[in-house]
Amino acid sequence: MAVGGFSAAGTSGGRDYEAKITPVVIISCLMAATGGLMFGYDIGISGGVTSMPDFLKKFFPVVYKRTQEKGLDSNYCKYDNQGLQLFTSSLYLAALIATFGASYTTRKLGRKPTMFIAGIFFIVGTILNAAAMNFLMLVLGRLLLGCGVGFANQAVPLFLSEIAPTRIRGALNILFQLNVTIGILFANLINYGTAKIEGGWGWRLSLGLAGVPAVMLTVGSILVVDTPNSLIERGRLEEGKAVLRKIRGTDNIEPEFFDIVEASRISKEVKHPFRSLLKRRNRPQLIIAIFMQVFQQCTGINSIMFYAPVLFSTLGFGGDASLYSAVITGAVNVLSTVVSIYSVDKIGRRALLLEAGVQMFVSQTVIAVVLGLKLRDNSDDMSRGLAVLVVIMVCTFVSSFAWSWGPLGWLVPSEIFPLETRSAGQSVTVCVNMLFTFIIAQAFLSMLCHFKFGIFLFFSGWVLVMSLFVMFLLPETKNVPIEEMTERVWKQHWFWKRYMDDNDDDA
Template sequence: MALGRRNTMIFGGCIFFAGGAINAAAENIAMLILGRILLGIGVGFTNQATPVYLSEMAPAKWRGAFNTGFQLFNNMGVVAANCINFGTAPHPWGWRMSLGLATVPAAIMTIGALLIPDSPSSLVERNHINQARNALRKVRGPTADVESELQLMIQSSQVSKDMERESFVAIFERRYRPQLVMALAIPLSQQLSGISIVAFYAPNLFQSVVIGNNSALLSAVVLGLVNLGSTLVSTVVVDRLGRRVLFIVGGIQMLVCMISAAVVLAMGSGVNGTEQISKGNAIAVLVLLCFYTAGFAWSWGPLCWLIPSEIFPMKIRSTGQSIAIAVQFLATFVLSQTFLTMLCHFKFGAFLFYAGWLALSTIFVILFLPETRGISLDSMYAIWGKHWYWRRFVVEGYVDLCWDLFPPLLDEVVVVGNHTRGSMIVDNNEWKDLRHWRCNGGVMTSEPQRRRFGCKIWRF
């Protein structure tokens, strides 16, 4: 947060550019390793800052589409990289061009970040209120009334600053347990779905089903195009259908494809994987992997970036996104190092392994992930207080936080349920549906509490 989202993207882009340049000019293995390390650092910085920036800049009703655009352009880069690899593979200098062209997106990233304002939330957090107001007007329009949104950010920031602990310590507090669990579980589940295996080892997978060496890179291009097209679909529907629907339907689609691919491989190559697979079975596996990739690209792929960027309060938003990115990259590394060994030992069973994780992940989403569509970042706390399971964690912290944050905006606030078990904050839009509860045992808080909160508080 000290740098801000914009400066973090600029810094990451510069390191990204340096890594690509060193790789292109590499004269030995040490230079290649150094270049890859710098690339990893640069990508880490930009992947941490960019989704959060998009979520903070976008209106709540379009936040999913804007953030999904991050994955869309990632997939464009994957397709471009696969096409470049395919075109330069026959040439002895092809690897230099392939690695060196990483400087192009790095330059675009850096220059683009120089031309945009920092996010209003980041500016407010650093006490640049006037700059935050100007940034809001740029993205909402010069005639838009941005003061209410700005005041909400200021109040949220003030409450966050009153926290006694730093963000890397505070994120482990009980009241942030739901967000922390999601920041760990969603990226881990994404990688355990098996997508990185398909992406990293597409040439090996297609070669193992007798498509041939010359077609291996082309097959990666095909999967990349499927990925790109499906992500575009996600951009259109994510704010209409909601996050949960995409997670669940996409997870089921991927699960069916994984199990079907395992069955085809078992039938084609035998239980021990010793028989030659037929061309028909090879094509069937290719089609199933394409449908699997499509299911991932419009669900778990983009949503893995979106959810962590929108569920955390301002104070720990950067920390939460950093943890999610670290988990994703660590899981990618471990799985990419172990998949070929798993494939050799378990044959088609490797696909069943990932199918099992897909089933568990989909059930996890059904039970524990609340819908975040259309909810402003500064009001995101409410979804956890209403959830059947997570409310037991957030009530002790978030209810007190809400009292400090929202009374200036409300005339009356209702708390439903036992304070130690769960609660629900009700804003003015929902208050009219609960007015009759006043006659059913509602007790107003004491006068000192009323003065502290600045509004009437009814507890049931």
């Protein structure tokens, strides 16, 4: 993508926001989006590490014994262990709690310092995990990583939405999700290599290499500029105006500057942003943000990406083959997210979500039928052809998620809240996301054990529900300036416009 000479104008009440796609915007977004790289690496690394025999032998000997004794082997239940699930899910529990502190720092200190704090949490958590000598140390490291996720997922999507020109806001915001998918892919590649290391320390290298994206985020947060919206919100008007001029590449910034100042003025009148979220005029944004997070997790994607190596082992692929298959799904994830970057500001958010709904529903149903007919609980009698079909369907599912609910689950909430409730709204978004991620991560292996192939039918049912939600209740936000959402989106929607009474302040 060229970084100079292109105009990205957005309209606001009949005025144009003049903006070029400047190098400082592209560089700042690339640096900030490394928060997604860290998040993705954490998602991908946990599934691979928890399938390594040396890791299981040291921290989860009961699970290790179960995987080694063939007579006790169960395709669906061999990894069902609450401690093992806690290793993964503790990160998301910590992120859930940390997001409330992140909401305060994002609003009072700015987006940039919040990303720096996230980087520090990531670095310390990585050190503890790589050096872990017992289960307590391992979980403590995951909790600190979770705090980093809470702070990063609070600040980065807001930073990207606010700094990007309107016409490419979707594409630049999806850089966060693209980095998540790249992080997952790198984690799968690293796990594939470290699993072959003899001596029992390969898992330490896998966990320790999380320090690379952690340092990238920390350094990047020092180098980027804070957003004009954040600076103006904190009373630094001249600095905010100078940054706006710098990132837009033009002197004609008065219309956008005026709208940000006006939004900031309204923001300052709100003393309790979380309480303000419950007011009638803010309910549509709050409902959309909450359900986007619930539905994102109920697609079943994290179940597949967390435990991709475990899932493919269940399909009888064996240890190396399972990691290899996980690498394939990771590559599909990255490539499909690139499709979303290209198309989200052209065909819109709704079209991507609705198309993906059909694709996800069909692929999960096929997976359930094949596993239900051919995979027995204590045998690996699935033919190679059917096993390959399952992998193809998993990739079909992953690709549809990667250009829809994956990036748009973060993009849409980050762009729909007014400035006065934006930090609080993003905090609720991250909190709900982490809550349901925690629930799914903690319950998935037990659900797999009890539901067996039916778990995919369970998630396909959710896909149907969320597609109906998008069809009737999600408005299109493509090419709408972020400070103009109320006038041009919510007041025009057939259902949500009834909540947009300017004089209604009732909670």
